[in-house]
Amino acid sequence: MPTEEELFAAVDSLLEDQPQLPPPAERARLREAAGITQARLAAALKSTTQTVKNWESGRSEPRPPRLQAYLRLLEGWAAKYPAHGATAAAPGPAAMSQPEVPVTFTGPAASEAAETESAAPVKAPAAPVAPQRPVRPAASPATSSRRPAAKKAARPAVDPRFPHGPLAVLDGDGSAYGTGGIVLDCPATTIPELVEWTLRESGLGAPKLNRYGKDSDPLVVLTAAAAVKLGLPERLEGHEERRSLRLPEDHPVVKQVGRAKWQLTQRGFGPWARIYRKAQGRERQCVQLAILSWDALDERSWPGVADMEPADIARVLGVYAERVITPRGSTAVSGLELMTALRPPTKPERDEETGNWVSAYNPGSLGTEPTDPAPPEATAEHPVVVNLGWKGGFLNEEAYQWVRDVDLLTDEECTLPYAVGLDLNTAFLAAAARLVVGLSAPDHFHTPKFNPKIPGSWLVDLSHIELDRRLPSPFTPDGERPTGPAWYQTHTVAYAAELGYDVHPIEAYLRRETGAYLDPWHDRLKTAYVDTLADLGVTRDLDDRQFLAAMERHQDVDPALAAVLAAIKATVKGGVGKLRERPQGRHYKEGERWPALQRPTWRPDIRAAVISKARVNMHRKLRNMATMTGLYPLAVLSDCVVYPSPGPSPLDFLPYAASGKPQPGGFRLGPTPGLAKLEGVQSMLWAVGLMEKGLNPARHIKGGDAVLDEGE
Structure with a gap:
């Protein structure tokens, strides 16, 4: 003893x-x-x-x-x-007055929580017991104790089926960090055990975004240590493109999944892996994994997030999941999935003959079947184009990449000291508002009368329209005047008519069924963008001077929320881009169907409509600015425009009324989609130097002189 x-x-x-x-x-x-x-x-x-x-x-x-x-x-x-x-x-x-334990449990959890010392991490019970109050993402730190907290709308109550939120970040010690600061104990040592724990015990998941939609599958994010503990390699190496990397079929973990009667999707076990079994009744059995050390969180879309602590990663992804959607892959994939989640293709409907509930088309959606585009809306490798031997040209509705001819600069402009870049907030998102798009297959028409209310593609000659050469042409991405008949989306042709010119289409591919398919997508992402900016101190009630000051420091207020903001912006651009996803991989042969074509959301015509409207909106502002101020842009790149300016601030050249209010029609500063913010300031000499080298100042306005010797 x-x-x-x-x-x-x-x-x-x-x-x-x-x-x-x-x-x-x-x-x-x-x-x-x-x-x-x-x-x-x-x-x-x-x-x-x-x-x-x-x-x-x-x-x-x-x-x-x-x-x-x-x-x-x-x-x-x-x-x-x-x-x-x-x-x-x-x-x-x-x-x-500030509770040390962020979650209060009822039933057996109450005694368990009471025994936990306040100095220890909060460990939630393994069973999905409903909390007494909502589990919320941790609040962002305030920059000043004197600043009143922004008023927030009440959040919806936590779904009792998913008491621990939509996702968790698992570390190598078996701690799964969820939203709201909770930490779950995960005993899993293999991937099949992790899937079983996630579905049976974790209480993770999120409710559907539309009454006819599906609940979001739980997401478990694996740190490098967690991946190794579960038998996965720390890094995923190979000779293929990064996006197509996956574990080989004979890898022990892939075999484990198969032996446990689980399945992987066709994309296999990659950075974003979906593991599932066929649904039993209404209950889905699917878990999504994201492996951080396999570059699941792209640095461009999620700046700095992969290097954060697990609790902070959970906070970033949790806020994104609450405001946008539970991540389902890249931000581009999530942007596309959000469209379907908000506009489900089907709804339950009672069969009048049998009285049974059946799956029926949900009006306003794209349905369940993919639709082939019209030949001019497709890409050169598309089966429709290859099989028809189509030689009639394609839509070229892309964002601006235009630089004014240096010879068109005036002496007065060259003597101005500054070049100031303005960037439009989520310009594609602003263009998606109240955008009517086609919902059905296209029909072919010869010599139709133009109707600006019908979405589609029109073959029309706009080469006779001559506009001020100090502005880009509104009809082409490079800003050059058209040289003959070409295919245009409805908004581009409608703008020609708005400018007072007659348009006489030669032929068209139009859609009879139409609707504002993207409206709920726009509304949700706009709210997410505005709310996140407000959390970073950029609110709608600021005047222009205060807005510029708030934007200058907003990235430093809270790096986690700044990362959420970047992800929201990437979701917009990526989601629009996914509507015309090209074939991937070096083994693809022209004319073959590629996987993206099997989606109802492979809709290049909708992508063209968004970009066309955004480019037309940009040109309208450029034209109004020239009328109101006499200023003409030096360059435009997508949603960024560079102006010569007498001072280093947009306030030095934007048009204001005598009352001090911004003039309508031109560029206006503000935090909502479609309004502008400062992109960067350089010297006029710097901008002219780039233009003489054939470079675009709008691309480099943030970078400064270091780009003078670089190519585009």
Whole structure:
């Protein structure tokens, strides 16, 4: 039998090995007493603001080596700023007013939660027990305690079927970090066990976005350590294009999935893997995995997210899931999936003869069957084009890439000191608002009378229209005047008529069934964009000067929400691009059908309609600006335009009325889609230098002089 001294010695060694932190409220008190912000502390510890916030609320605990550094700092502060009238273990009323445990459970979970020490990470029960109050993503840190919090609309109650939110980020220690700061214990050591745990015990998932849609499948994001623990390689290597990388069929994990009677989709086990069984009744059995170390989160769409702590990754993806959709792949894939989730192709309908419920077409949707495009709407490799031997040309509705001829610059313009770039907020999203598109297959017409209300493709000669050469042509992406008959989308032809010119189509492919298919997609993404900007301090009530100042610092307010904003913008552009996804892989042969053609959402005509309307909207603003101010652009690239300016701010050249309000019709500053923000400022000499080299200043307005020796 061990002696009492031996036992005490063993316990003392454990105490020495495990540093004891003060309670969360005391940590916050000490930091505030030292006058240090959460952001500054996070920078010192090479962490994130949200992670520090989690430490001070008891949602999570620091791990070595940050644990020892954090403890040393707290001990130093405690010596300088001892608690007055209370011990460190007894926080004052202000601290007590903020709950240390973010989730309250009923039933068996209540006793389990009560036994958990406040200084330990919050571990939610394995069974999906419904919480008493909604589990919400952690609030973004405020930049100033004096600034009033923005009023938020009440969030919907948590679906009792999914009490722990839409997703979790799994680390190598078996901790699954969910939204709202919760941490679940995941005992899985194999992929099949992880799938079973996710579906049976985790309480993860999200309700459908439309009454006729489907619930979102739960998403589990794997860190590199979690991937290795589950038998996956840390990196996915191969000789194919990055997007097509996947595990080989004979990999042990793929075999495990098959032996457990689970299936993989045709895309196999790649960075975004879907593992499923056929649904039993109404219950879906599908889990999506995203492997961080396999580049599941592209840096361009999710800047900095893959390098964040698991809790912060869960926060970023959770906010995106709440405001947009549970990620289902790249932001482009999620943008396309959002269209279908908001406009499901079918709805239940009772059969009048049998009385049974059957699946019927949902009006306003694209249906369940793919539709071949008209030949001019397709791409050169499309089977419709190859099989017909089509030689009649194609739609060329693309965004602007235009630079004004240097010879057209005036002496007055060249003497202006600055070139100022304006960027339109989510221009494609603004163009999708109230956009009527075709819902049915195209019909062919010869010498039709033009009708601006009918979506379709028109063969018409617009080469006779001569406009000011200091502006790009509204009819071509490169801004050059058309040279003869060409195919145009309805909005482009309608703009020619708006300018006062007669249009006489030679032929057309038009659609009889039409609708504003993208309206709910536009509305949801617009709300997500505006709300996220507001969380970053850019609200609608700011005047133009305040707006420019807020935009200048918004990226630094909260890196997590800044990443959400970037993902929302990428969702818009990527979703529109997916409507005309080209074949992938070096083994493709022209004329073969590729997988994307099997989707009802492979609709190049809808993509053309969005881009056509966006380009026409841009030209209309350019023309109005010239009328109101006499200023002409130096260059345009998609949704960015560069103007010569007497000062370094858009306020120096944008048109304002005597009352100080922006003039309608031109570019206006603001946080909503279609309004403008500052893209960058350079010298006029810099811009002219690029133009003389054949480069586009709008592409490089952010980069500065470093691009002068680079190509496009």
